[in-house]
Amino acid sequence: MLINIDGKMCKGHAGETLMEVANRNNIDIPSLCYKKGFEGLGRCRLCLVEVKEGKRKKIVSACVYPIKDGIEVITSTDEIIKMRKDIILLLLLRSPENDYIKELAEEYGVKSPKKYKDQKNDDCILCGLCVEACEKLGTNAISFVYRGITKKVSTPFDDPSKDCIGCGSCAEVCPTNAIKLREINGTRTIWNRSFDLIQCTVCGNYYTTAESLKYVEEKLDYEEDHICERCKRKAMGSKFKESFQNIY
Amino acid sequence: MSLEIINSYPKEKRYTLAILQDIQREHGYIPKEYMEYTSEYLNLPLSDVYSIATFYKSLSLKPKGKYVIKVCNGTACHIRDSISILKELQDILGIESGETTEDGLFSLEIVNCIGACALAPVMLINNKYYGAMTKEKVKTVIEDLQGVSANV
Numbered sequence: 151m152l153i154n155i156d157g158k159m160c161k162g163h164a165g166e167t168l169m170e171v172a173n174r175n176n177i178d179i180p181s182l183c184y185k186k187g188f189e190g191l192g193r194c195r196l197c198l199v200e201v202k203e204g205k206r207k208k209i210v211s212a213c214v215y216p217i218k219d220g221i222e223v224i225t226s227t228d229e230i231i232k233m234r235k236d237i238i239l240l241l242l243l244r245s246p247e248n249d250y251i252k253e254l255a256e257e258y259g260v261k262s263p264k265k266y267k268d269q270k271n272d273d274c275i276l277c278g279l280c281v282e283a284c285e286k287l288g289t290n291a292i293s294f295v296y297r298g299i300t301k302k303v304s305t306p307f308d309d310p311s312k313d314c315i316g317c318g319s320c321a322e323v324c325p326t327n328a329i330k331l332r333e334i335n336g337t338r339t340i341w342n343r344s345f346d347l348i349q350c351t352v353c354g355n356y357y358t359t360a361e362s363l364k365y366v367e368e369k370l371d372y373e374e375d376h377i378c379e380r381c382k383r384k385a386m387g388s389k390f391k392e393s394f395q396n397i398y
Numbered sequence: 399m400s401l402e403i404i405n406s407y408p409k410e411k412r413y414t415l416a417i418l419q420d421i422q423r424e425h426g427y428i429p430k431e432y433m434e435y436t437s438e439y440l441n442l443p444l445s446d447v448y449s450i451a452t453f454y455k456s457l458s459l460k461p462k463g464k465y466v467i468k469v470c471n472g473t474a475c476h477i478r479d480s481i482s483i484l485k486e487l488q489d490i491l492g493i494e495s496g497e498t499t500e501d502g503l504f505s506l507e508i509v510n511c512i513g514a515c516a517l518a519p520v521m522l523i524n525n526k527y528y529g530a531m532t533k534e535k536v537k538t539v540i541e542d543l544q545g546v547s548a549n550v
């Protein structure tokens with residue numbers, strides 16, 4: 151399939167979303183709730199773009215829009231910018247202190263009118279990426295709870311969760327850094343629960359929780375050496391080097 | 399713990415809500431242990447069950463009072479000043495909506511249209527409708543119920 155994004159012809163295949171194709175072609179579409187490797191969630195609506203299909207024109211969310219052959223996409227028009235600004239304004243009213251949202255607002259020249267200040271100050275924009283991450287990489291320890299204005303992401307009963315393995319995937323994917331993950335003296339605290347951290351046997355840095363290691367090992371049925379990602383990569387690199395040296 | 403209600407369902411995710419509704423009906427709320435058992439029984443993460451249990455207004459995590467008062471605030475009732483009915487109830491009972499009195503007698507809730515607009519403003523106490531409410535009527539109804547309970 152061939153589609154036209156901002157004048158550039160891009161290849162894609164059926165089932166791919168506009169966001170995926172754009173990303174691959176280094177075309178930037180603003181987003182908060184999209185993360186590479188995850189399915190689009192369509193929650194933040196920042197990724198609005200204009201799609202022309204024959205004579206028809208419509209505005210769609212790029213992260214959930216499956217491409218069709220021959221469509222023409224424009225990632226930024228006056229109308230779209232206006233819509234994005236409205237969305238950013240709402241986000242700014244919700245998270246007035248959040249650095250990421252503030253930066254976004256500045257970029258788009260959005261200021262919040264005084265009269266709405268300030269109902270609530272929450273860093274979480276309820277995009278649900280963390281819930282998704284915990285489902286895919288963790289243990290389904292968190293979910294959306296309650297609804298309407300009381301909706302939030304949490305563990306059941308706001309208690310330290312028995313299921314949580316402290317892997318930190320949720321904090322890692324959060325676009326606004328809303329999930330508090332603290333690490334002090336070999337202890338990681340997340341979602342009101344504390345975990346002992348494990349040291350890398352090579353560099354000695356703390357790098358993961360005992361529970362995460364156990365979880366991965368059980369899943370893979372394989373006992374891992376306790377080596378952090380960085381040292382693993384280093385080891386891999388030098389192995390490569392060695393084998394090349396042997397060739398030449 | 400009487401688990402028959404849960405055990406009588408097939409172990410499928412789609413029965414989560416039905417199970418929770420049954421627990422609610424039987425206990426007047428969803429006790430934590432029951433939620434945990436439901437999650438084990440259906441092999442569903444506790445977070446999923448909790449998510450559902452907190453989503454629906456008809457499910458409650460806290461024990462409800464013997465009398466659950468639902469004040470309708472649908473359009474028709476709202477226009478007929480349901481808010482003053484609510485305020486009167488809050489004053490008499492000393493609780494906000496969503497709360498239960500300390501003696502466990504009354505819970506107060508605001509609901510959207512209960513389909514009895516002709517009786518507006520209307521309130522519902524344990525499935526009994528009280529129509530064309532006024533502040534004075536509210537007082538009498540509550541006093542009656544308090545009296546009934548005191549005599550038991």
Ligand code: SF4
Binds near residue numbers: 320
């Ligand atoms: S740290 Fe806990 S809540 Fe967060 S993704 Fe990992 S298991 Fe889930």
Ligand code: FES
Binds near residue numbers: 194
């Ligand atoms: S990135 Fe598409 S809606 Fe958030």
